[in-house]
Amino acid sequence: MKKYRVISVLLGAVLTLSFLLGGCRTSGQTGQTQGTPDAEGGQTKQAEIPEEDLIEITEIVWDRGTIPADQGTLEDNWWVDYVNEQMRPLGIKVNYVIVPKQQNTELLSTMLAANNAPDLVKTSDIALLKSYISKGGVADMGPYLKEFGQNIQNFYSDEELKDGQSEGKQYMLYHKQNDFMRTTFVREDWLDQLNIPLPSNPQEFRDMLVALKENDPGNVGDPLITLGLIGQVFSAWDMVMLPAFVNEEPTVEKLLTPRIMWPEAKECLRYLNGLYNDGLLGEFVLDKDESLFRQKIARGEMAAFIASGQYPYHSAYGNLYDTLRGNQPEAKLTAIWPWQNESGENYYQIYDSAPMYKYMWFIPSSCKNVEAVVKYLNWMSSEEGYMVGCLGIEGEDYVMEDGVPKPLVDTENSRVTWIEPQYGTIGKPFNGAEDKDYFIKNYIKDFNSDYHEEILATAKCLSEVKYYRPTLSVPTPVTDEVSATLAQMQTDNIAKIICAAPGEFDRIYDQFLEDYKNAGGQESAEEQIAAYKQMGN
Numbered sequence: 001m002k003k004y005r006v007i008s009v010l011l012g013a014v015l016t017l018s019f020l021l022g023g024c025r026t027s028g029q030t031g032q033t034q035g036t037p038d039a040e041g042g043q044t045k046q047a048e049i050p051e052e053d054l055i056e057i058t059e060i061v062w063d064r065g066t067i068p069a070d071q072g073t074l075e076d077n078w079w080v081d082y083v084n085e086q087m088r089p090l091g092i093k094v095n096y097v098i099v100p101k102q103q104n105t106e107l108l109s110t111m112l113a114a115n116n117a118p119d120l121v122k123t124s125d126i127a128l129l130k131s132y133i134s135k136g137g138v139a140d141m142g143p144y145l146k147e148f149g150q151n152i153q154n155f156y157s158d159e160e161l162k163d164g165q166s167e168g169k170q171y172m173l174y175h176k177q178n179d180f181m182r183t184t185f186v187r188e189d190w191l192d193q194l195n196i197p198l199p200s201n202p203q204e205f206r207d208m209l210v211a212l213k214e215n216d217p218g219n220v221g222d223p224l225i226t227l228g229l230i231g232q233v234f235s236a237w238d239m240v241m242l243p244a245f246v247n248e249e250p251t252v253e254k255l256l257t258p259r260i261m262w263p264e265a266k267e268c269l270r271y272l273n274g275l276y277n278d279g280l281l282g283e284f285v286l287d288k289d290e291s292l293f294r295q296k297i298a299r300g301e302m303a304a305f306i307a308s309g310q311y312p313y314h315s316a317y318g319n320l321y322d323t324l325r326g327n328q329p330e331a332k333l334t335a336i337w338p339w340q341n342e343s344g345e346n347y348y349q350i351y352d353s354a355p356m357y358k359y360m361w362f363i364p365s366s367c368k369n370v371e372a373v374v375k376y377l378n379w380m381s382s383e384e385g386y387m388v389g390c391l392g393i394e395g396e397d398y399v400m401e402d403g404v405p406k407p408l409v410d411t412e413n414s415r416v417t418w419i420e421p422q423y424g425t426i427g428k429p430f431n432g433a434e435d436k437d438y439f440i441k442n443y444i445k446d447f448n449s450d451y452h453e454e455i456l457a458t459a460k461c462l463s464e465v466k467y468y469r470p471t472l473s474v475p476t477p478v479t480d481e482v483s484a485t486l487a488q489m490q491t492d493n494i495a496k497i498i499c500a501a502p503g504e505f506d507r508i509y510d511q512f513l514e515d516y517k518n519a520g521g522q523e524s525a526e527e528q529i530a531a532y533k534q535m536g537n
Contacts, residue, residue, distance in 0.1 A: 054093040055372050058118035059423075060108070062101040066316050066418050074098050079419050082388065086379055092372050101422075102289050109484075112137055112364060119367040120376065122175070122424045124359040127483030132364075133171050134480040139363040142170035144374040151381040152374075155426065163471040164360070172360040173377065177428035178439040181349050182236045185312060186304040188334040193217040199338040202244050202271060208338075209280040212303045218328070220301050225282035227275060228305040230293055232285045233491050234272065234498055236306050242268045243347035243467075244339035250350065255469045256532060257525040259350065260490055260516065266509055272498045273505045285495045290317075298323035300331060309335065313447040313455065315414075316421035322448060334454070350467045361426065380426040389425040392416040404441045405429070410449070474534050478527045482520030489516055 061074050071077050075096055083094055097118040099107045105125050111117035112132055123129055132138050142165075145152055152173065153161070164172040184205075191198065191208065194217055199205040209226045216224055229235055238259045245264040259265055275281035282302075284293050296302040297312065297320045312321040312333050324331045340346050363373050379385045391398050391405050397416055398405040407414065420428070430439035444452045493512045500508045 049088060049091050051093075053091065054088065055091055055369055056093045056095055057120065057367075057369065057372050057376060058095050058097050059120040059376075060104075060118045060122060061096045061098050062104055062122075062422050062424070063098050064101045064316050064418075064422050066318070067422070068415075068418065071415055071418070074422065078415060079389070079423065086384075087376060090372075090375050090379075092376060094376065096423075100289075115364075115366045117364040117366060119369075119373050120361065120363060122359045122361050125487075126360065127480075127487055129172060129360055129362060130166075130476070130480045131484060133166055134475070134477055137365050138171045139365045139367055139370045140169040140171060141173070141363060141370065141374055141377075142168075144371055145170065148371060148374045149378050149381075151378045151385075155381040162473055165473055167475060172362040173381075173426065174360055175358045175424065175427060177358055178430060178443075182240050182306060182308050183335045184240065184304060184306050184338060185333050186336055187218070187300075187302075187331065189330055189332040190217040190303060192332075198334070198336050201338060201340045201342075201344075202241075205338040206271075206275065206280070209275065209304065210278075213280060218300060218303075223296075223299075223301045224303065225296055225301060226280050226303045228282045228284065228293055228296060228302050230284060230290055230305075230307065231287060233494055234283075237268065237272060237498075238265065239349045240306050241272070241339055243350055244268070244341050245271070246347055246350075247341050247343060249347065250467050252470065252532060253529050255350070255467060256528040258486065258516075258521055261513065261521055261525065266513075269494075269497050269509060270505060273500055276499055277502050281498075283495065283499060294318055294320055298327065300324055300328040309455075310443075310447075313451055314421075315417050319448075321451060325450075347467065359424065361424075377426065386425040386427050387429060389423065390416070390420050390428050404438055470532060472528060472531045472535070474531045476524075476527050476531050478520060479524040482524055485519055486516060486521055486524070489519060 063074060067074055067077070075098065080094075080096065087094055105123065105128060108117065108121060108123055108125075109128060112128075129138070141149070156164075156173070156176075160174065160176070161170065164170060164174055186198070186208075188198070190212060194211055194215055196208055196211055199208045213224070213226050218224070229237060242259060242262070242265060245268045246262075247264075254262065272281060276283070282296075284290075287293055293302075293305075294317065297305065298318070311317050312324070313319075321333060324333070337346065337348075339348075361377065363370055367373060380389075387394075392415065394400070394405075397409070397414070398407050400406070409415075428439075430442055440456065444455045447455060489512075493508075497505070497509050497512060
């Protein structure tokens, strides 16, 4: 049987948008962009194009609040200047629309509904994107690829391009990368003090949490959180913890069914409900920007937590491990996988789409010059386009050694590591399955060298085979219509289920599940299974 893998959809808090930027516009003339991209993504040599004749396009940027003070602003920095230097020979100028990362889904939905979204958008919310495809709200890039998208066609295989199509039209391009996925971190130095081995299954993990709560080896006192999951949705419970409650390899039909409807989901949530009622699980329902969650880690007040493999190390999340070590030099965070099922098998993580796909790029139909945006995407798909965004300028920011980039400055002084998490790229270096060893070696360069051995030691745990829902290339109108509603229902109710009072869990979960199925969950699952079979599988 095929194995399927990757992406979790998180919905942030709904905000009111005070102003919206968007729409292709021209400083002067309209019509065709000028210049022709060469085979390597650069531009053919031509006369300088006056500023007033440049066609302006807009691109969304996720503001994570991590641009260093000496690097300028997200609207004005060396990367913005570099991009526009590359675009000027094509007669294009790129402007940026900044949205807070935690609210990007809600703000994007508002902009799309108002028909003034930026000309180039990225999202990790496939339900939102498919909904707007079904409404005619997304432009078809296909007619432009042959003339203006040679790099795009070289970067993606035919199968990968097909994954971004619906009814033969190219509505999106997936960001490609290898990744370490999500994992469970624990304060191993505290376990060592109590002579507790690293746990390998849910019961051992629970026993570990009990021991940490009762003994408090870090002398934290009342602020101690033994286990933390991010946000209102208790992020990643259904990707990371759920597999421990699945006792048979997931079938395609199961993977195409919303995970909240799996019988095992109820038992996984029951487990979390028990942890919560025993004071072993913290809740961060009101922690919209993850600031409290990060503070708990950095201050040494969290014994275990679930997050992405780079979460404690990366500047995009605030260099949490650096701060923790500054506060508690003896602190040791270790990535573990305590989610074996009762038969001792690891089914690892279960995702919503293929593991190499992290988010999707698309062009709203409100864009007035799709050709210009495709030319920009074509440059992004060149090796220069994604290598510079992830690594900087060769010779200035890094050199190649044994096929792997070596930074010329330490992570803390890098002018590069904050770019991709906020601006995005079409992919990351070493994004193919055959590149995994190079990916791991390259991956660690963005982090403090003090942690390289620790990160390498977690690589196996974080990159094991996962399961994922197969990509559907035929229409699923019911699913497109109800997905946003179902996602919001789960967001609104998951905390109520996990935090239910003793004796109330079954009633609250069962009522939610009935409502969820009646709101379209059952019909959506049946439609997706039928669509998969329609594709000839």
